[in-house]
Amino acid sequence: MSKPNVQRVTGGDTRPLVGIIMGSTSDWETMEHAANTLQELGVPYETRVVSAHRTPDLLFEYAASAEQRGIEVIIAGAGGAAHLPGMTASKTVLPVLGVPVESKALKGLDSLLSIAQMPGGIPVGTLAIGKAGAINAALLAAAMLGNKHGEIREALRKFRRAQTAKVLATPNPAVAALKSAIAPAENPKRKKRA
Ligand code: RP5
Numbered sequence: 208m209s210k211p212n213v214q215r216v217t218g219g220d221t222r223p224l225v226g227i228i229m230g231s232t233s234d235w236e237t238m239e240h241a242a243n244t245l246q247e248l249g250v251p252y253e254t255r256v257v258s259a260h261r262t263p264d265l266l267f268e269y270a271a272s273a274e275q276r277g278i279e280v281i282i283a284g285a286g287g288a289a290h291l292p293g294m295t296a297s298k299t300v301l302p303v304l305g306v307p308v309e310s311k312a313l314k315g316l317d318s319l320l321s322i323a324q325m326p327g328g329i330p331v332g333t334l335a336i337g338k339a340g341a342i343n344a345a346l347l348a349a350a351m352l353g354n355k356h357g358e359i360r361e362a363l364r365k366f367r368r369a370q371t372a373k374v375l376a377t378p379n380p381a382v383a384a385l386k387s388a389i390a391p392a393e394n395p396k397r398k399k400r401a
Pocket of ligand 1 (some may be wrong): 285365
């Protein structure tokens with residue numbers, strides 16, 4: 208099997224812990240949000256296009272070898288008849304998180320149902336459609352890894368604290384808008400009245 212594109216995120220010589228796979232290069236626009244979130248948390252990951260329909264043998268090989276390569280969680284994004292997460296889950300006991308990519312025809316509802324409606328026995332943890340799902344897949348992967356890797360648990364804690372602080376910093380959007388309206392000096396785009 209050819210070597211996947213490995214993004215080394217942490218300072219140490221760490222092997223990827225998360226495998227981000229997607230059915231097509233066209234899914235990257237969505238799946239890059241998972242990669243960026245893992246990067247922010249310092250979680251080592253790899254990214255690769257693996258199609259359930261166009262490269263089925265590669266899919267089997269990737270899923271079957273992931274555990275032995277040190278991968279601990281797989282995030283799989285796909286759109287339309289989105290078989291990638293489920294088929295991946297069928298070939299590994301690693302946790303597989305599915306991200307439904309928004310399709311043109313059905314806005315991702317097809318992807319969502321394809322990924323979520325797994326038969327009992329082969330679970331896929333299904334996230335929301337699109338960007339939110341990709342971000343949350345990374346955060347959920349980090350939460351899972353945090354059970355074993357203390358530094359990832361702490362990175363996640365820090366992320367959540369910063370997110371909370373950001374929301375609390377702007378408790379009332381109406382007041383924030385009013386402040387910027389009455390302080391034109393702070394807003395150079397706003398013209399001063401004569
Ligand atoms: C799926 O088909 C992919 O996951 C992608 O979301 C969708 C469309 O793929 P392209 O035709 O853009 O390559 O397998």
